[in-house]
Amino acid sequence: MSxxxxxxxxxxxxxxxxxxxxxxRNEALRLAACSLREHQQEIFDANREDLERAQxxxxxPAIMKRLKFDAHKLADCLAGIESLIGLxxxxxxxxxxxxxxxxxxxxxxxxxIGVIGIIFExxxxxxxxxxxxxxxxxxxxxxxxxxxxxxxxxxxxxLIAEAxxxxxxxxxxxxxxxxxxxxxxxxxxxxxxxxxxxxxxxAFVRYIMDHTRIPVMGHSDGICHTYVDKAAxxxxxxxxxxxxxxxxxxxxxxxxxLLVHRDIAETFLPKAAKALGEAGVRLRGTAEVARILxxxxxxxxxxxxxxxxxxxxxxxxxxxxxxxxxxxxxxxACAHINRYGSHHTDCIITEDDAAAERFMTLTxxxxxxxxxxxxxxxxxxxxFGAEVGISTSKLHARGPVGLDGLVTYKYLLExxxxxxxxxxxxxxxxxxxxxxx
Amino acid sequence: MSxxxxxxxxxxxxxxxxxxxxxxRNEALRLAACSLREHQQEIFDANREDLERAQxxxxxPAIMKRLKFDAHKLADCLAGIESLIGLxxxxxxxxxxxxxxxxxxxxxxxxxIGVIGIIFExxxxxxxxxxxxxxxxxxxxxxxxxxxxxxxxxxxxxLIAEAxxxxxxxxxxxxxxxxxxxxxxxxxxxxxxxxxxxxxxxAFVRYIMDHTRIPVMGHSDGICHTYVDKAAxxxxxxxxxxxxxxxxxxxxxxxxxLLVHRDIAETFLPKAAKALGEAGVRLRGTAEVARILxxxxxxxxxxxxxxxxxxxxxxxxxxxxxxxxxxxxxxxACAHINRYGSHHTDCIITEDDAAAERFMTLTxxxxxxxxxxxxxxxxxxxxFGAEVGISTSKLHARGPVGLDGLVTYKYLLExxxxxxxxxxxxxxxxxxxxxxx
Numbered sequence: 121m122s123x124x125x126x127x128x129x130x131x132x133x134x135x136x137x138x139x140x141x142x143x144x145r146n147e148a149l150r151l152a153a154c155s156l157r158e159h160q161q162e163i164f165d166a167n168r169e170d171l172e173r174a175q176x177x178x179x180x181p182a183i184m185k186r187l188k189f190d191a192h193k194l195a196d197c198l199a200g201i202e203s204l205i206g207l208x209x210x211x212x213x214x215x216x217x218x219x220x221x222x223x224x225x226x227x228x229x230x231x232x233i234g235v236i237g238i239i240f241e242x243x244x245x246x247x248x249x250x251x252x253x254x255x256x257x258x259x260x261x262x263x264x265x266x267x268x269x270x271x272x273x274x275x276x277x278x279l280i281a282e283a284x285x286x287x288x289x290x291x292x293x294x295x296x297x298x299x300x301x302x303x304x305x306x307x308x309x310x311x312x313x314x315x316x317x318x319x320x321x322x323a324f325v326r327y328i329m330d331h332t333r334i335p336v337m338g339h340s341d342g343i344c345h346t347y348v349d350k351a352a353x354x355x356x357x358x359x360x361x362x363x364x365x366x367x368x369x370x371x372x373x374x375x376x377x378l379l380v381h382r383d384i385a386e387t388f389l390p391k392a393a394k395a396l397g398e399a400g401v402r403l404r405g406t407a408e409v410a411r412i413l414x415x416x417x418x419x420x421x422x423x424x425x426x427x428x429x430x431x432x433x434x435x436x437x438x439x440x441x442x443x444x445x446x447x448x449x450x451x452x453a454c455a456h457i458n459r460y461g462s463h464h465t466d467c468i469i470t471e472d473d474a475a476a477e478r479f480m481t482l483t484x485x486x487x488x489x490x491x492x493x494x495x496x497x498x499x500x501x502x503x504f505g506a507e508v509g510i511s512t513s514k515l516h517a518r519g520p521v522g523l524d525g526l527v528t529y530k531y532l533l534e535x536x537x538x539x540x541x542x543x544x545x546x547x548x549x550x551x552x553x554x555x556x557x
Numbered sequence: 558m559s560x561x562x563x564x565x566x567x568x569x570x571x572x573x574x575x576x577x578x579x580x581x582r583n584e585a586l587r588l589a590a591c592s593l594r595e596h597q598q599e600i601f602d603a604n605r606e607d608l609e610r611a612q613x614x615x616x617x618p619a620i621m622k623r624l625k626f627d628a629h630k631l632a633d634c635l636a637g638i639e640s641l642i643g644l645x646x647x648x649x650x651x652x653x654x655x656x657x658x659x660x661x662x663x664x665x666x667x668x669x670i671g672v673i674g675i676i677f678e679x680x681x682x683x684x685x686x687x688x689x690x691x692x693x694x695x696x697x698x699x700x701x702x703x704x705x706x707x708x709x710x711x712x713x714x715x716l717i718a719e720a721x722x723x724x725x726x727x728x729x730x731x732x733x734x735x736x737x738x739x740x741x742x743x744x745x746x747x748x749x750x751x752x753x754x755x756x757x758x759x760a761f762v763r764y765i766m767d768h769t770r771i772p773v774m775g776h777s778d779g780i781c782h783t784y785v786d787k788a789a790x791x792x793x794x795x796x797x798x799x800x801x802x803x804x805x806x807x808x809x810x811x812x813x814x815l816l817v818h819r820d821i822a823e824t825f826l827p828k829a830a831k832a833l834g835e836a837g838v839r840l841r842g843t844a845e846v847a848r849i850l851x852x853x854x855x856x857x858x859x860x861x862x863x864x865x866x867x868x869x870x871x872x873x874x875x876x877x878x879x880x881x882x883x884x885x886x887x888x889x890a891c892a893h894i895n896r897y898g899s900h901h902t903d904c905i906i907t908e909d910d911a912a913a914e915r916f917m918t919l920t921x922x923x924x925x926x927x928x929x930x931x932x933x934x935x936x937x938x939x940x941f942g943a944e945v946g947i948s949t950s951k952l953h954a955r956g957p958v959g960l961d962g963l964v965t966y967k968y969l970l971e972x973x974x975x976x977x978x979x980x981x982x983x984x985x986x987x988x989x990x991x992x993x994x
Contacts, residue, residue: 363976492972503989516952535929539800552940
């Protein structure tokens, strides 16, 4: 069967998956956790095969680390499933309940989205995490993992799919595709896949977004800014900036650009450059920034090749490198961020409430912060319990997405024979009346 | 300036539009209403020009009616603006408020989406309605109306844009494009238009959806079903069915297919056929349905050319024509609806609570009804006060969309110097604590 035929079958079965109660879904997760624990040796053996093959193929050590699925990763996965079981059911919530007229009652209820395609590179733990999120939320999932961990993925998938069946979920609610050519087939399924979630490098996510008409949840870029306002407390600004830049440089929420108010540039920049230099950060910046640092003759200046033009500011380093630019006002900082950023997460450092409010209003990003590290942009740190991903889209879900991002809603209307003609003619009138939910 | 350049400018100004208070936005609406009233003669004159040109071009009478903008249409528009002013501000609502730790507070606040493109055919009243919805919700709008009413649109647009400026909204918050070639330019602006709302025929909406990467809110098809279950009350079923099919056949929420449980087909079908025939409805149906009606020899049978094959059921008539098919169960009805419908609005007629619940759970549509007309699918009838459109998408907004469909949200995080490193090292711990909103 082609990918399309299999996904069409999944689409047909998806309403029954959505109809399965939360008891069945939590039981599937419980059984999956048990099974992963019981078959851990099998999983580790399969992963060893993958790692050996990867080594033969000369895969880079940084990637090798991501391919590895060991006892530590398994424990993380099991803890994740355990906490997922404890989370509130995202489906079945009544978000509007209203009597339109006598005997005519409208309800809006959250329901699973339906069929979700997940395409991820490398990390086999992503397969466990995302298939469990789909089970919890009542969705069907088509999973495509990286070929580097094909053996590990196959064992993990089979164990989870078997657990789902055993708990009573319909056959065909989970599907794994493995050939690379099948990705393109999946991207064509815009009539039977409701949502795609790509997990991987920016180039990978961009490729997915550019090659499908299925809605994509995610982000391809994370160009985050920290703006140090003229009313900033430097003792607060510098540690926050160091954290935002260095605590985990490969993360999408790491700061890539420092904006500084021109009024404080000569005092703040040398201090910041010293601290950033000590943290191993290479600075890039405008000619003006370079001059100020040169004049201060402090450690952490800007090399001639690192003097930047305006358009260079659209750069995501994911490394110990930081772009620096001066601005004249909060408004100019916001304009720069809205133009060159990726609408992900941006922060102002200031003691001035009015400036902060202006910044938080004018910055068009999923997360707008004051006086803390941009690295806080994360579902777990927001207290969502589980993270589906971070979205820079403005529609559906924005910012860190919890389980709520995997549901939509439908309107249920129960009547007793009402016709629209009676309301159009004035024979009957609506009297909207909220019913407490 | 090209459309793209103008929309890029609008994008830059959109955060200031979003930042304008609801007072300014309501004042813009009030001034727009005044101005439309004051300049009504100018509007009617422009419309007369459009109608004369249309007549010369031999436009069909049904379309002529939609081009017309007279005192009656103006009164409707003014009443619409009046009610819009009275509606709650969709932006600025705090939907989550949580202390993550001492001095680290997260808020989720609704904000305007940003730049919305609206492309509509014919009806000049759509220009008024949709630009006012955008003003109310703090969005910028690019408007492209039908060329048939270019003169009317120009007058209406200029009056509304002038009112917006006068109220204090930034210049460039509303933009009108008029050449047809500019539609394609607009469809290319996926980096500066956040949402497209097409209004017009199904073919037109389908064209827009097929030619842009900008998210589109709307629906191209409305293939709605009424399923008469074996436990249906016929006296309730027939008037509801007649309303669903005939009250306004051109609407997307009119029923296009009647599904009937096989157990009651021989008693129900002849009664229904008689009533539908009297209402002027032509029946199409499967060979089985044709045989039953022929045997009953009642008025309203099926002509030989109207005997249907399975795939014919994917037809939207928007006319006094109805497809009829028999099914063996609620499950089969749902499977048919999910496969051949457009996930818009579908109804079960039954006195059996268990059957109704099964139907409402398994039908994957924006609206799932029991014992009332599918024609109720409408923002005004749901009590939303204003209607942006009806969406058959599952993401962002589904079903009839009120003003809430024109906002997204952002996360605001206010700290006092927190770094992620302190939480990663265990030096600090999150203690999530809800703050009542």
